[in-house]
Amino acid sequence: MEKCLLFDWGGTLMRDNPECDGPMVFWENIFPMPNVMETMPNLHGKYKCIVVSNAKDSNAELMRKAFERIGLDKYFHEFITSKELGVTKPNPAFFQGVLDKYQLNLSEAIMIGNDYEKDITGAKNIGMKTILITTEHGEFSNADYVVQSFGNLANVL
Secondary structure, X not given: OOOEEEEOOEOOOEOOXXXXXXXXXXXXXXXXXXXXXXXXXXXXXXXXXXXXXXXXXXXXXXXXXXXXXXOOHHHOOEEEEHHHHOOOOOOHHHHHHHHHHOOOOHHHEXXXXXXHHHHHHHXXXXXXXXXEEOOOOOOOOOOOEEEOOHHHHHHHO
């Protein structure tokens, strides 16, 4: 029984902006992805929600502060990046490190992300359940579920 949702950050929860440099918290404008603000209150009430990221310029604390800027932080219990884990997605050790840090069994977690290789294939390589959020068409055999919008998550959880 899943009790924990692991969410990718950029492109899944918040919009990436390739024109901006440095940690997102310092960007002039930051925005949630569509349907995130409407969906997270319900998910937060039913699951432990953790943000897991390869964030190039941010550690967990800077990531949390970016979430605070738009009022999204209250829906997440934990924040962790590859900087704290010492390994990046899609390496299976990244996902195992998250499970170990939060004392979760494999059957208790679902990885949710927008990057098929980094988020989905990496998590699937250790046997984790996965949900891919994409509007692209293709063969996504490592994803247990594919949804076109963050707002559709409740339909598959």
